Amino acid sequence: MRDVCIVGGGVAGMATAIFTARAGLDTLVIDGGESILARNASLENYPGFPDGIDARRYLQLVREQASTAGATFELGHVTHVEPIDETDLEAGFVVETDGGEPLEARRLVAASWPDSEYIVPLDVGRIQRGSKHLVDVDEAGRTAVDGVYAAGRIAGEPHQAIVAAGHGAKVGLAVIHDADVNFYHDWVAPEDYFTGRDREVPPGCEEIDDDERRRRDERARETILEAFADPLEDEPTMHPSVESD
Structure with a gap:
């Protein structure tokens, strides 16, 4: 049973993982293999890099930072998520992937733009935008289902790396708060x-x-x-x- 399972290895998911892992929560990131940021030819609006940075280099560094913080990774695509106990969401969730054994986690963070089909069984509430389905969340990234969150573009945030990172961090803090971790400030x-x-x-x-x-x-x-x-x-x-x- 993991404390946190984050679906998506892009900027939002990595930012969430950095915060939850540093707070001592057992954090697993299921990475689909490539962030959409890898399509960026040069990331030039991210604070701290006056002349920009290769987007793939940036992704490598963020992943290394999450790993250093204590997060672990599994390569794959999540296909289905359901509660362990329909009557008790605090029991956690079963996470199925397209390879390997099902996983269990107390909390789930969807950071997997543009795929949200796997959480349809949870009835979190989705909003259709063109051909995509966003996840309906409150200002902290919480969905209508306790223990389920969404971060970044899939939560309706703008399509910018700095925004995704900030929102991922904010969701990470919400997860930490809801997990009753003794935490004041990282x-x-x-x-x-x-x-x-x-x-x-x-x-x-x-x-x-x-x-x-x-x-x-x-x-x-x-x-x-x-x-x-x-x-x-x-x-x-x-x-x-x-x-x-």
């Missing part, structure tokens, strides 16, 4: 920030001394330098409707 603070004011370090926060800050900064710089050392050979994924030569 924040690494300098030494004495809290304790220097005779306060306990809040749950989810961490104080580090200057030596540890420098170690983490060095590790972070090494990771980025290694990631950008060589250009990616992969080309953007073309839209399926475009015929290849």
Whole structure:
């Protein structure tokens, strides 16, 4: 029984996973194989990259960050989700994929644009937009079914990576809240920030001394330098409707 199963390995799903895993929830991401962001030739409106970034490189880094946080991954497509007990949604959900054994999770996050067919049995409420079906959610990404959430484009959010990341993080915080995790703020603070004011370090926060800050900064710089050392050979994924030569 996983604490959280996230369907979709794109920006929204990864952002959710980073937050839930860092909060100590056992988080599994079922990845369909390729985010729609991989069609982007150059991601140039994401804060922090003045001259843009290769979208595939960005996806690699986000996935690595979720893995470092403690999330695990399974490659596949979810085909069906149903409650373990129709009378008790707190018992969790059975998640079936197109390969492998069914999985069980206490909470489910749909972040799988544009596919939402697998949650039809849950009757979460869907909204048709053209040929797509969005999932009806509240402002925090909760659906009408307790324990089921939706993040990113499938929840009706705009088609921008920064928006998907922000919404995924917001949904992750909703999942953490609903899971009754002892959590205040995911924040690494300098030494004495809290304790220097005779306060306990809040749950989810961490104080580090200057030596540890420098170690983490060095590790972070090494990771980025290694990631950008060589250009990616992969080309953007073309839209399926475009015929290849």
